[in-house]
Amino acid sequence: MVKVGGWTLPKSRRQEPPYVSKTQLVDVLEQIAILLELSGANGFRVRAYQNGSRTLASMEEDLFTIVSENRIVEVKGIGKGIGGLITEAVMYGTWGGMQSLYDKIPPGLIEIVGIPGLGPKRARILHESLGVDSVESLKAACELGHVSPLSGFGEKSQQKYLDGIDLLRRYQGRTRMDVGLLYGRALEEKISKIKGVEKAQLAGSARRRRETIGDLDIVVSSQLDQHHEVIQEILSLPGIAEVKGYGESKVSLILEQEMLSNSVESGSIDERLAATLIERNSDATIDAQVRIVTPDTFPFTLAYFTGSKEHNIRMRQEAINRGLRLNEFGLFPENLAGESIGMEAAKHTLKCVDESEIYKNLGMNWVPPEMREDMGEIEAASFSKNPLPELISPSDLRGAFHNHTVYSDGANTLEEMAKAAQLLGWEYLGIADHSETLNIGGRQIGIPSDNVLNQSNEINRLNQIWSDQNIDFRLFHGSECDILADGKLDYPDHIRKIFSHVVGSVHALGSWRNRDEIENTEALIRAIEDPTFTILGHPTGRILQVREGFPIDMHAVIRRMGELNSEGILKAIEINASPYRLDLDWRLCKFAKEQNVPICINPDAHDTNGLEDVWYGVQIARKGWLERSDILNSRTSSEIESLFNH
Ligand code: DGT
Ligand code: CA
Numbered sequence: 001m002v003k004v005g006g007w008t009l010p011k012s013r014r015q016e017p018p019y020v021s022k023t024q025l026v027d028v029l030e031q032i033a034i035l036l037e038l039s040g041a042n043g044f045r046v047r048a049y050q051n052g053s054r055t056l057a058s059m060e061e062d063l064f065t066i067v068s069e070n071r072i073v074e075v076k077g078i079g080k081g082i083g084g085l086i087t088e089a090v091m092y093g094t095w096g097g098m099q100s101l102y103d104k105i106p107p108g109l110i111e112i113v114g115i116p117g118l119g120p121k122r123a124r125i126l127h128e129s130l131g132v133d134s135v136e137s138l139k140a141a142c143e144l145g146h147v148s149p150l151s152g153f154g155e156k157s158q159q160k161y162l163d164g165i166d167l168l169r170r171y172q173g174r175t176r177m178d179v180g181l182l183y184g185r186a187l188e189e190k191i192s193k194i195k196g197v198e199k200a201q202l203a204g205s206a207r208r209r210r211e212t213i214g215d216l217d218i219v220v221s222s223q224l225d226q227h228h229e230v231i232q233e234i235l236s237l238p239g240i241a242e243v244k245g246y247g248e249s250k251v252s253l254i255l256e257q258e259m260l261s262n263s264v265e266s267g268s269i270d271e272r273l274a275a276t277l278i279e280r281n282s283d284a285t286i287d288a289q290v291r292i293v294t295p296d297t298f299p300f301t302l303a304y305f306t307g308s309k310e311h312n313i314r315m316r317q318e319a320i321n322r323g324l325r326l327n328e329f330g331l332f333p334e335n336l337a338g339e340s341i342g343m344e345a346a347k348h349t350l351k352c353v354d355e356s357e358i359y360k361n362l363g364m365n366w367v368p369p370e371m372r373e374d375m376g377e378i379e380a381a382s383f384s385k386n387p388l389p390e391l392i393s394p395s396d397l398r399g400a401f402h403n404h405t406v407y408s409d410g411a412n413t414l415e416e417m418a419k420a421a422q423l424l425g426w427e428y429l430g431i432a433d434h435s436e437t438l439n440i441g442g443r444q445i446g447i448p449s450d451n452v453l454n455q456s457n458e459i460n461r462l463n464q465i466w467s468d469q470n471i472d473f474r475l476f477h478g479s480e481c482d483i484l485a486d487g488k489l490d491y492p493d494h495i496r497k498i499f500s501h502v503v504g505s506v507h508a509l510g511s512w513r514n515r516d517e518i519e520n521t522e523a524l525i526r527a528i529e530d531p532t533f534t535i536l537g538h539p540t541g542r543i544l545q546v547r548e549g550f551p552i553d554m555h556a557v558i559r560r561m562g563e564l565n566s567e568g569i570l571k572a573i574e575i576n577a578s579p580y581r582l583d584l585d586w587r588l589c590k591f592a593k594e595q596n597v598p599i600c601i602n603p604d605a606h607d608t609n610g611l612e613d614v615w616y617g618v619q620i621a622r623k624g625w626l627e628r629s630d631i632l633n634s635r636t637s638s639e640i641e642s643l644f645n646h
């Protein structure tokens with residue numbers, strides 16, 4: 001998504017060439033293409049810059065070498081003009097006449113490019129015919145119905161833009177948890193290695209494991225006389241797109257892709273994500289606020305910047321109730337605190353060597369960061385009340401029940417998926433390929449009824465082999481069965497009865513999104529009541545930052561599932577662990593638990609690597625207060641077997 005406030009040409013902080021990196025040039029060329037298109041330049045020029053950007057992105061040889069040896073125009077896909085621009089930028093850090101192009105286009109117009117269905121060409125038409133030059137003016141034009149009569153637009157586009165604006169507003173400048181944590185950990189690690197740094201720790205929404213992250217917050221502990229040098233070192237780290245500002249104890253940065261190179265553990269889930277981002281040359285950047293404090297102050301600063309703001313406000317009130325003042329510098333007896341502020345005030349604080357001592361001084365147990373949302377944790381942490389939950393951890397999982405294979409749209413075979421699950425130390429893996437009716441773009445994705453038995457036979461054969469070899473592992477043969485618009489489940493009854501478990505999911509979102517909440521809720525409950533139904537898959541169908549789920553009264557759905565569970569009929573709800581979904585939402589987990597509905601953390605894996613996504617699901621489960629006993633897939637294989645057969 002395009003950043004607010006338009007674009008600026010990179011200014012180099014280097015003292016010698018190369019003044020700009022390949023990544024920066026790839027971005028600039030792409031931006032120029034969009035700006036040219038917005039300004040009505042001819043298509044050939046636009047495409048030349050698009051091609052230039054793509055060519056650079058896939059170029060393997062070192063850019064600086066090519067430019068220094070004057071070979072840039074020999075590269076196929078880069079002409080004289082663009083070659084000149086690249087050379088100037090790399091060798092001198094300047095951008096020729098490009099600044100005037102950047103100045104000419106209203107930033108608001110750039111912002112609307114990126115709303116789904118709105119490219120530069122259409123943005124220009126809207127600009128020229130309706131004077132649209134910002135998200136606000138586009139919104140007004142849509143609401144007044146001025147967009148739909150334009151040739152080539154129509155009602156549908158108009159509505160789509162309104163939806164897109166809504167989404168843009170809600171998620172503006174936010175980053176998915178997986179990508180945010182990747183950057184956060186990389187920065188944390190790079191800062192930790194700086195001489196004079198005792199500790200660097202991620203705080204903010206990243207530490208609280210929110211599903212999307214606005215900006216990263218990092219707290220650094222270092223002796224006072226080292227602060228100046230530590231800050232200088234931070235400023236010169238690779239992967240900083242821009243320094244937004246810095247002072248004696250704070251650095252404000254924009255991170256870019258290069259931050260990810262050589263920083264993630266090899267073979268880890270992070271390494272694969274980093275590789276994907278780099279390969280796609282994603283232009284994702286993320287802001288980071290770094291605070292540098294002394295070791296004595298560190299716990300207070302860490303606690304403060306971990307937030308949430310709502311949690312902090314409650315904590316501060318708890319302090320006030322005890323005649324204390326709490327802030328990012330310390331916890332002060334009111335009579336000592338006086339007028340002093342900042343590091344001066346810190347001298348008067350009660351000593352706390354870590355966060356848990358801060359909580360202890362306020363009569364509380366340490367609260368896991370994920371729970372710091374003022375959703376009851378203050379009460380639960382107070383010594384007099386019920387204890388805090390013992391949160392689930394990734395190693396508590398013994399398997400997962402929603403996974404795909406080559407039988408539907410997965411990339412790996414049953415055997416390969418099983419091997420990968422065994423490597424994770426799991427006892428079992430539930431296969432749930434798509435059901436018959438699911439097709440995408442006219443192509444059938446789901447397993448036709450007449451092939452279900454083949455899969456069943458293959459699974460039985462594999463289970464027999466493991467059993468013969470005394471290997472404690474088995475596959476469960478389930479199905480991700482489509483919930484049709486009327487609430488019926490896909491497949492004839494006798495086919496569905498073959499499965500050990502049925503993950504019921506809504507995929508044909510169209511009719512659900514156009515229906516009201518009451519009808520959707522009734523239909524979903526009808527599906528859940530089907531005797532073969534076991535687990536509700538990705539309950540709302542949302543894709544984070546892309547589309548909202550369909551309207552549904554999830555509380556009513558969960559209540560009904562709770563009733564069925566009380567009757568001894570297993571109806572579990574999924575936390576779809578894909579970082580794109582994280583659906584069930586964490587805000588509803590506690591309610592599900594209270595209603596006695598087991599939660600199943602499912603990776604929805606479409607290949608062997610995908611299984612590891614359960615990690616994100618566990619983070620969300622923790623955020624939702626869940627313990628091991630609340631999680632279906634923390635049960636043993638034999639417990640599951642009897643639950644499924646009940
Ligand atoms: P984000 O970045 O939007 O995903 O969410 P956070 O929670 O990381 O929020 P951010 O970056 O604005 O601030 C980091 C933490 O600093 C926040 O969680 C709590 C603390 N904080 C920021 N502003 C305030 C404030 O006005 N009052 C209090 N009590 N705490 C604040
Ligand atoms: Ca933040």
Ligand code: ZN
Pocket residue numbers: 480505507537538
């Ligand atoms: Zn699905």
